[in-house]
Amino acid sequence: MLESFKKKVIRMFKSLTFLWKYAWNVQKSYLVCLILYQITNTIPPLLIMFFPKVLLDELMGQNRISYLLTYIIIFSIVIFLMKFLSDFLKNTAFYKRCIILEKFQVELNTKLSKVDYACLEDPEFLNLKQNAEKFLYANGQGFSFVLDRAMEIISKVMIFGTVIWIIASLNKAVLLVFLCLAFLNSKAQMRFKKAYARLEMEKNPKERELSYFMNVFSDVKYGKEIRMNQGQYVLMDFLKGCLHKLWKFYKNQMYIMDKSDFFMHLMDFFQRMVSYVYMVFMVSKGFISIANFTLYINAIATFTTSMDEVIDSVNDINQYSYYFEAVEKFMNLPMDIYDGKVNRNMPSRFESLEFRNVGFKYGGSDKWALKDINCFMKAGDKIAVVGENGAGKTTFIKLICRLYDPTEGMILLNGVDIKEYDYVQYVKFISTVFQDFQLFSMSLKENVSLSRKSDENRIHGIFDSLGISAFVKKYKKGLNVRVHKDFDSDGFEPSGGVAQKIAISRAIYKDTPIIILDEPTAALDPKSESEIYEQFNELSKNKLAIFISHRMASTRFCDNIIVFKNGSIEEMGSHYELMKAHSVYWNLFNMQSKYYMNAESGKL
Numbered sequence: 001m002l003e004s005f006k007k008k009v010i011r012m013f014k015s016l017t018f019l020w021k022y023a024w025n026v027q028k029s030y031l032v033c034l035i036l037y038q039i040t041n042t043i044p045p046l047l048i049m050f051f052p053k054v055l056l057d058e059l060m061g062q063n064r065i066s067y068l069l070t071y072i073i074i075f076s077i078v079i080f081l082m083k084f085l086s087d088f089l090k091n092t093a094f095y096k097r098c099i100i101l102e103k104f105q106v107e108l109n110t111k112l113s114k115v116d117y118a119c120l121e122d123p124e125f126l127n128l129k130q131n132a133e134k135f136l137y138a139n140g141q142g143f144s145f146v147l148d149r150a151m152e153i154i155s156k157v158m159i160f161g162t163v164i165w166i167i168a169s170l171n172k173a174v175l176l177v178f179l180c181l182a183f184l185n186s187k188a189q190m191r192f193k194k195a196y197a198r199l200e201m202e203k204n205p206k207e208r209e210l211s212y213f214m215n216v217f218s219d220v221k222y223g224k225e226i227r228m229n230q231g232q233y234v235l236m237d238f239l240k241g242c243l244h245k246l247w248k249f250y251k252n253q254m255y256i257m258d259k260s261d262f263f264m265h266l267m268d269f270f271q272r273m274v275s276y277v278y279m280v281f282m283v284s285k286g287f288i289s290i291a292n293f294t295l296y297i298n299a300i301a302t303f304t305t306s307m308d309e310v311i312d313s314v315n316d317i318n319q320y321s322y323y324f325e326a327v328e329k330f331m332n333l334p335m336d337i338y339d340g341k342v343n344r345n346m347p348s349r350f351e352s353l354e355f356r357n358v359g360f361k362y363g364g365s366d367k368w369a370l371k372d373i374n375c376f377m378k379a380g381d382k383i384a385v386v387g388e389n390g391a392g393k394t395t396f397i398k399l400i401c402r403l404y405d406p407t408e409g410m411i412l413l414n415g416v417d418i419k420e421y422d423y424v425q426y427v428k429f430i431s432t433v434f435q436d437f438q439l440f441s442m443s444l445k446e447n448v449s450l451s452r453k454s455d456e457n458r459i460h461g462i463f464d465s466l467g468i469s470a471f472v473k474k475y476k477k478g479l480n481v482r483v484h485k486d487f488d489s490d491g492f493e494p495s496g497g498v499a500q501k502i503a504i505s506r507a508i509y510k511d512t513p514i515i516i517l518d519e520p521t522a523a524l525d526p527k528s529e530s531e532i533y534e535q536f537n538e539l540s541k542n543k544l545a546i547f548i549s550h551r552m553a554s555t556r557f558c559d560n561i562i563v564f565k566n567g568s569i570e571e572m573g574s575h576y577e578l579m580k581a582h583s584v585y586w587n588l589f590n591m592q593s594k595y596y597m598n599a600e601s602g603k604l
């Protein structure tokens, strides 16, 4: 038990020191405001506690009107100033803490953008992220709430100390009873808070699921499917299921709160009974004056509230230290790929890319998505990657892009394992158009350059060559028009084909020695498709260009074709060689051309 208490204290201490240091580094004035706020907040309750005794002493003693008036004026002015100042400081601290929050948000998201891509597919990671975010947002204030609470403890302890001193001067036995009750209460409250926090953690996966199903109905991406297939019913069932499960969590949390409140009020009840019976006895026997009676009664009332507040603050800090653990774990997650050990500088010129005995399994899967992959590609090569669905083509590309590292074997660039290069420098060598490419709700030029600074002339040139300049000219803002309508009702909503050409422009703009196109022409009409391949042939001179395509005709632009089957390379060679081999490629090619020929001869 002592061990777990020690652990708890260490965790709380670690979480607090982290926050203090963080806040101090980002916004010192926030902490100054917080300290001054607590001072101005501590003085009024102490004055209010003592003031009736001062007045009663004067009234029952010398009863000097001028003294009484002076006391009242000074008391009122001090209370007014303290309260105003404390509110002012509280508001100032609020906007100053937003700056700390912003910095923290940026850091969390930066981490998210750099963790291994595989993490984004791992539910455990996503739950951890959700817990870490609780540190930011829970209670509407997030971690700054803990700082406030920590400061509050100082103020409450000052008030509490004064109250203990007053009660001790009345009767030490009464104080002892009070302290025992308070101890019992604090132990119970700690248990309740722990149970509450555990439920909070457990409900995270359901909250994540709920936010997914809530989003499905408003996301235009799903709108068509839902409407055409009347998918709202099944989705609504999921939504209701999540809501119901969460409702159960909330109910259980409130049940814990009820128990906690009951216990707290019960302790309060005993304390009140003891104090009133004792005080009435003391006054009726003439052992204490009326003035001291008011002081003691005020002190006893303050004892309960300040004790409760101290317990509350300690428990809140304790609860947040669990979230802090999630933040710490999240922030310290290794970024294996991003931060990998760099042993080599990137070469100034790209020469070759080689797969040597490469095998790959996705996280959580026993199945080899790729196995025994061996191939050599050099600058200037045009490679087509073909194969049936699920054969491993996209996985092959993802490994080149280092979205994942091979499970076995290695990939070499200019003869050096790509893991030895700095990841950021390495990806500067590659431009890609993925099957599921994405355009962002930013301006058109930012979508192409993916940077705040764009070379507009180059973008215009690329758009001209891809034949999409006319679409841009329709907009007054030109390249500054915002893509999609999420934030601008005049935004540019490109058709599938134009969107694909914008994604291709992004790859051309990046101008790298390796270009990878995964189903780049799926949304293009036959004329555009043919034009794109011809232009690419021109644009990718001296570069390594890798195309994945299900349209076998596109392979005619390539000098080498890699045929995948069940995660392995089944065949490799030129179109002529593979057709001569009469195997997988020949089969795929013939199957497709048969449809065209039959259609032409009217037999389809």
Ligand SMILES: Nc1ncnc2c1ncn2[C@@H]1O[C@H](COP(=O)(O)OP(=O)(O)OP(=O)(O)O)[C@@H](O)[C@H]1O
Pocket: 121, 362, 363, 365, 369, 387, 388, 389, 390, 391, 392, 393, 394, 395, 396
């Ligand atoms: N993120 C993932 N997690 C687990 N398994 C995956 C993942 N992505 C793909 N796979 C599996 O890996 C295998 C190869 O998939 P891949 O997407 O590389 O095939 P493909 O040849 O590109 O298919 P398609 O032509 O349909 O795009 C498949 O069995 C697929 O189910």
